[in-house]
Amino acid sequence: MARWGMVIDLDRCTGCQGCVIACKAENNVPAVGAKEAVRGRIISWMQVLTEVEDHDQSGEKMRFVPRPCLQCDDPPCTKVCPVYATYRNPEGIVAQIYARCIGCRFCMAACPYNAKYFNWYRYQKEGPGQNPDVSVRPKGVVEKCTFCHHRLQRARDRALAERRELAPGDYVPACAEVCPARAITFGDLNDPGSEVSRLAHSPRAFRLQEELGTKPKVIYLAEGEGRG
Amino acid sequence: MADRADNRDAVLLAPIERTGAGFYWAVGGLALLILWGAAAYSTQFTSGLGVTGLHQPVSWGFYVTNFVFFIGISHAGTLISAILRLSKAEWRRPVTRMAEVITVMVLFIGASQILIDLGRPDRLLNILRYGRYQSPLLWDATSISAYLTASIVYLYIPMIPDIAILRDRLDRRKLLYSVLAMGWRGTARQQTVLNRAIAIMAVLVIPIAVSVHSVVSFVFSMTLQPMWHSTIFGPYFVVGAIFSGIAALIVAMIIFRAAYGLHAYLKPIHFRYLGQLLLVMAALWFYFTFAEYLTGYYGSEPEEMKVFWSKFTGRFWPFFWAMVLTNFLIPVLCLVRLGRRTIGKVLIASLSVIVGMWLERFIIVVPTLSNPRLPFGEGLYWPTWVEWGETAGSFALFALFYLLFTKLFPVISIWEIREGREVGLKEVEERLLTYLPDPAELGPAESSAAEVT
Numbered sequence: 001m002a003r004w005g006m007v008i009d010l011d012r013c014t015g016c017q018g019c020v021i022a023c024k025a026e027n028n029v030p031a032v033g034a035k036e037a038v039r040g041r042i043i044s045w046m047q048v049l050t051e052v053e054d055h056d057q058s059g060e061k062m063r064f065v066p067r068p069c070l071q072c073d074d075p076p077c078t079k080v081c082p083v084y085a086t087y088r089n090p091e092g093i094v095a096q097i098y099a100r101c102i103g104c105r106f107c108m109a110a111c112p113y114n115a116k117y118f119n120w121y122r123y124q125k126e127g128p129g130q131n132p133d134v135s136v137r138p139k140g141v142v143e144k145c146t147f148c149h150h151r152l153q154r155a156r157d158r159a160l161a162e163r164r165e166l167a168p169g170d171y172v173p174a175c176a177e178v179c180p181a182r183a184i185t186f187g188d189l190n191d192p193g194s195e196v197s198r199l200a201h202s203p204r205a206f207r208l209q210e211e212l213g214t215k216p217k218v219i220y221l222a223e224g225e226g227r228g
Numbered sequence: 229m230a231d232r233a234d235n236r237d238a239v240l241l242a243p244i245e246r247t248g249a250g251f252y253w254a255v256g257g258l259a260l261l262i263l264w265g266a267a268a269y270s271t272q273f274t275s276g277l278g279v280t281g282l283h284q285p286v287s288w289g290f291y292v293t294n295f296v297f298f299i300g301i302s303h304a305g306t307l308i309s310a311i312l313r314l315s316k317a318e319w320r321r322p323v324t325r326m327a328e329v330i331t332v333m334v335l336f337i338g339a340s341q342i343l344i345d346l347g348r349p350d351r352l353l354n355i356l357r358y359g360r361y362q363s364p365l366l367w368d369a370t371s372i373s374a375y376l377t378a379s380i381v382y383l384y385i386p387m388i389p390d391i392a393i394l395r396d397r398l399d400r401r402k403l404l405y406s407v408l409a410m411g412w413r414g415t416a417r418q419q420t421v422l423n424r425a426i427a428i429m430a431v432l433v434i435p436i437a438v439s440v441h442s443v444v445s446f447v448f449s450m451t452l453q454p455m456w457h458s459t460i461f462g463p464y465f466v467v468g469a470i471f472s473g474i475a476a477l478i479v480a481m482i483i484f485r486a487a488y489g490l491h492a493y494l495k496p497i498h499f500r501y502l503g504q505l506l507l508v509m510a511a512l513w514f515y516f517t518f519a520e521y522l523t524g525y526y527g528s529e530p531e532e533m534k535v536f537w538s539k540f541t542g543r544f545w546p547f548f549w550a551m552v553l554t555n556f557l558i559p560v561l562c563l564v565r566l567g568r569r570t571i572g573k574v575l576i577a578s579l580s581v582i583v584g585m586w587l588e589r590f591i592i593v594v595p596t597l598s599n600p601r602l603p604f605g606e607g608l609y610w611p612t613w614v615e616w617g618e619t620a621g622s623f624a625l626f627a628l629f630y631l632l633f634t635k636l637f638p639v640i641s642i643w644e645i646r647e648g649r650e651v652g653l654k655e656v657e658e659r660l661l662t663y664l665p666d667p668a669e670l671g672p673a674e675s676s677a678a679e680v681t
Contacts, residue, residue: 040283040607051603067602076452082365083351083358102354103277103347105287106365110451114285114600118347120278139276140347209601212452 002166003092004147005189005217006176007199008066011224012183015064019046019175019184023068026148026174028130030123030137043117045069045145046175063223066184068175069094069115069145070208070216077107077116086142092217093147101141108142112209113216116144147186148173168194189217237645240638241397243488247635250487254631258624265621268614269344277347279614286597286607290615291345294622296589297472298338299372299444300465304473305331306379307437308505310430318656319501321648322493325641326484327477328383333629334476335376337622342368344618364450367443375433375440382429388412388422389643401636441469448592454531455524455596464516471509471555472585475578478502480630482575484639493640496570503574506581507563514556517588534599543606544595547587554584 023029023046032041051063075094078086085101088094096116108116122139130136133150137143155170168187176184187196199205204221272279282289305327312320342365343349359366392412395405412418445465448456458464478499485494524532539548562577598607633639 036278039281040285041278042284049603065602080363080365080451082360082363082369083354084360085354085358100351100354100358101348102351104342104345104365105347106363106447108285108287109453109597112452112601114602114604117284118287119276120282121276139278142347214452 001091001190002188003190003217004071004152004171005092005187005196005200005219006068006071006147006173007185007196007205007219007221009183009185009199009221010063010065011204011221012181013048013064013066014181014183015048015050015062016180017048018178018180019066019068020044020048022046022174022178023145026131026134027146028124028134028136029143030119032121032123036120036123041118041120043119043123043143045115045117045143065208065220066175067113067115067208068147068173068218070113070214070218071145071147073215073217074213076110076112076212076214080106080110082106086144091152093149093152094144095146095149096142096144098135098137098141098143103140103142105142112212112214116142118142237642239489239492240640240642240645241394243634244394244636244638245398251631251635255628258628258631261620261624262628263621264617265619265624268617268621272344272614272618273349279612281609281611281615283607283609285600285604286594286609288345288593288597289609290590290611290619291341293586293590293593294619295338295341295345296444296465296593297586298334298341298622298626300441300469300472300585300589301476302331302334302338302375302379302473303437303441303466303469304334304477305329306375306382306433307470308474308477310382310433310437313426313430314434316659317501318648318652319498321644321652322490322640323477323481323498323502324386324644325383326480326639327473328379328386329630329633329639330473330476330480331379332376332383333633334626335372335379336629337626339372339376341622364443364446367446371436371440371443375436378429378433378436382426382433384408385422385425385429386641386644387637389414390638390641393642394637404636438466441465448596453596454529454599454601455535456592458520458524460516460520464520467509467512467516468585468588471506471513472581474502474506474509475581475585478506478574478578479582482571482578484634488634488639490640493645499570499574500566503563503566503570503577506559506574506577510556510559510563510581517552517555531599531601535595538595538599538606539591542595543598544591547591551584551587551591554580555588556584558584 024031024044027045029043029045032043036042046066046068049065049067051065053061053063055061071092071094073088073092075086075088078088078094081087082104083100083102085097086094086107103118105118108114108118119137119139119141124136126136131150133154151173152171156166159166159170168191172186176186185196185199187194189197189200191197199221200219202221204224205219206222207216207219210216280289309320309324309327312324343352346352355366355369359369361367388408388410389412391405392409392414395402395409398405442462442465445461449458449461451457481494481499481502484490521536524536538544558580559577562573562580566573594609598609600607
């Protein structure tokens with residue numbers, strides 16, 4: 001079975017936020033408005049974190065870290081959910097059932113990456129211009145990045161209709177598709193021939209908060225010679 | 229046994245028989261606060277949790293703090309009353325009922341904090357339909373409902389003889405008292421069964437109470453978050469719970485002592501003993517806090533230290549040091565010498581501990597969430613009127629429940645006071661004699677000693 005994963009090359013990331021916008025458009029992520037944004041309630045399944053490193057010799061360096069849900073293989077969020085509203089599916093994607101979530105926010109408190117977001121109000125209604133493949137979330141539930149799971153379902157349906165196996169480029173999340181610097185690579189980590197599993201074994205590869213043992217399937221490539 | 233002519237304890241029945249203006253003033257005042265809370269919750273219910281000050285990353289705030297705090301207060305009762313009963317502490321007699329009532333009333337308030345905190349209260353029953361036992365929240369639900377059931381039974385059983393007194397004496401609410409008295413006539417057999425039942429419940433309720441605050445702490449310690457993921461959280465929370473519980477009990481006793489003129493029953497000696505218990509718990513609480521923070525500090529794990537410093541010198545310093553002041557310094561200073569002005573000192577210490585233990589819960593919940601591991605920037609949490617209103621309303625609702633209870637049932641156990649006079653005195657003397665060396669056994673030893681010399 002496939003094990004979907006993502007590699008993000010920090011050498012290539014320019015911090016353009018293209019992935020953030022593509023994600024919001026693809027997944028009907030609501031714009032919460034300026035007032036709510038000031039109160040710290042922005043919903044952004046993909047978020048570009050900026051880290052400032054202070055070096056003695058070479059001065060300050062800015063680092064951009066795009067952070068989707070890391071789709072942990074041992075997710076701290078699913079362990080604490082009281083109602084099976086968040087779970088890790090057989091292909092390794094950490095899903096959220098919006099119709100079941102009771103809004104206790106335990107998973108938000110447990111996620112060490114702050115990758116889960118809450119609908120503090122009803123931020124949007126169903127309307128034109130939305131992606132019909134992704135349900136609009138009601139108020140009071142937690143939502144998160146799903147690796148554009150609806151795209152997987154659609155790709156699988158198409159492959160079935162065309163009587164063939166799912167091909168490597170058939171399923172790509174919106175962020176990976178849109179990245180102009182091609183910093184994001186997506187694919188099956190279980191397929192040893194795939195680009196993503198080749199990159200995941202690069203000596204530059206690392207995972208966020210690796211020491212926590214959450215086994216994220218989003219892998220970063222540290223800045224190499226290209227940096228500076 | 230329910231002797232109509234026995235008028236020695238009439239003062240205990242007075243609040244049930246007569247209602248003064250003070251009662252209506254108190255109910256009116258509490259109703260205003262409850263109204264504020266109701267307005268707050270209805271606003272939140274219609275608009276969503278957005279009306280609170282919660283946000284990303286501080287997604288838990290006042291409600292979760294209140295939950296831990298109120299559930300903690302509930303340990304007053306049952307645990308203290310159970311321990312006093314089992315250890316045969318004779319001074320318990322006017323204290324136990326008040327403690328047990330706190331437990332039952334505050335558990336309703338504590339458990340409802342979770343409902344208030346939910347984004348989708350309409351889906352609460354999903355916890356039963358899709359309940360997932362791997363989640364500490366399910367452990368909470370189980371443990372708290374078991375505790376509530378046990379506490380209600382443990383409050384009710386020792387009340388039966390008193391309800392029978394009310395049934396025989398009062399002309400009002402005959403049906404209620406007759407049903408609840410369950411045909412109590414005070415026969416020797418009934419008394420034996422009652423005492424057995426009380427003893428069994430007292431033993432049963434202690435492990436349940438300990439489990440309750442342990443699993444409340446597990447909500448935090450089962451995550452990987454800095455300064456939550458700690459092995460001592462279970463006992464630390466239980467100690468804090470008993471600590472705040474005793475404080476709440478003392479405050480309730482002082483209020484009803486003044487309001488209902490119970491000076492003859494609640495004497496300075498009772499407050500002195502409870503004050504000493506509070507002092508011991510203050511020391512124990514300090515020990516746990518010290519151990520918890522010193523371990524974190526020595527390990528010096530960067531993520532832990534971020535939270536640690538935000539409490540010690542960072543944005544949360546006023547709350548942290550206020551907690552140390554109110555939970556340790558003030559109570560210790562008040563309680564070390566209780567010779568004179570006992571009640572005043574014990575009251576100050578207890579009020580201080582109640583504030584301090586609320587701050588302790590707050591300082592556990594919020595700073596950890598405010599300091600995320602990834603570079604998001606510190607989360608700023610400031611509650612809105614909704615959270616303040618809900619909190620005020622919760623306290624007021626608890627007080628109102630308590631007050632209404634005292635208008636229906638005696639707040640001091642009448643039969644246990646009588647039993648103390650009639651049976652207890654003799655029993656204690658006999659028990660004391662069994663502690664001492666037997667004169668029959670001593671005799672020969674003395675004579676043999678005399679022979680040697």
